Amino acid sequence: MKRLLPAPWFSLALWLLWLLLNLSLSAGNLLLGAALAILAPLLMAPLRPLPVRISKPWVIVRLMTRVGLDVIVSNLQVAWGVLNLGRKPPRSMFVKVPLDLRNANGLAALSTITTVIPGTVWSELALDRSILLLHVFDLDDEAQFIKHFKATYERPLMEIFE
Incomplete structure (x- = not known):
């Protein structure tokens, strides 16, 4: 699952933002938003920063x-x-x-x-x-x-x- 959705919260936010910007819950917008929400984090995964470990x-x-x-x-x-x-x-x-x-x-x-x-x-x-x-x-x-x-x-x- 982590390979398909490396950043699930980011994917969810992208999908919701897509739907909000289009002001439509049509099947096409639902599918296109879902595709964007899945593909964008996969394509941007190499750009993600190093994991942060905060000590104090x-x-x-x-x-x-x-x-x-x-x-x-x-x-x-x-x-x-x-x-x-x-x-x-x-x-x-x-x-x-x-x-x-x-x-x-x-x-x-x-x-x-x-x-x-x-x-x-x-x-x-x-x-x-x-x-x-x-x-x-x-x-x-x-x-x-x-x-x-x-x-x-x-x-x-x-x-x-x-």
């Missing part, structure tokens, strides 16, 4: 809280920086952050976090996953930024995924 779930709660607060603070800082462009231009720069995190799921979470927080943009990951290139909107101290980034985001993700 409370770290997730702490990290999510921290990211939420950082999003708010960062939004205010970027807005203030944009409003004061004429008086004090931002010191934008690319920062190379050395990484200890190697887990693919952890790196995906880290990329999501850096994309969500205003003022930072994930730019490039070295092929060996050892260095992350970030663009930072306004930066005072590169060494302090790297230390903060690693302690605030990378270390909790390592606790969760490794």
Whole structure:
């Protein structure tokens, strides 16, 4: 059964979504939706990420809280920086952050976090996953930024995924 339906919940969701989008329960839509629900997960199976084994779930709660607060603070800082462009231009720069995190799921979470927080943009990951290139909107101290980034985001993700 697992070979026919590698992701049964995903298949069910696809089938229901197909029926909802078509607003019809005709036999053709039921069959076409079922075919899509069976074939799509089979064709996408090689693209599925590695299974995740989370070791410290409370770290997730702490990290999510921290990211939420950082999003708010960062939004205010970027807005203030944009409003004061004429008086004090931002010191934008690319920062190379050395990484200890190697887990693919952890790196995906880290990329999501850096994309969500205003003022930072994930730019490039070295092929060996050892260095992350970030663009930072306004930066005072590169060494302090790297230390903060690693302690605030990378270390909790390592606790969760490794």
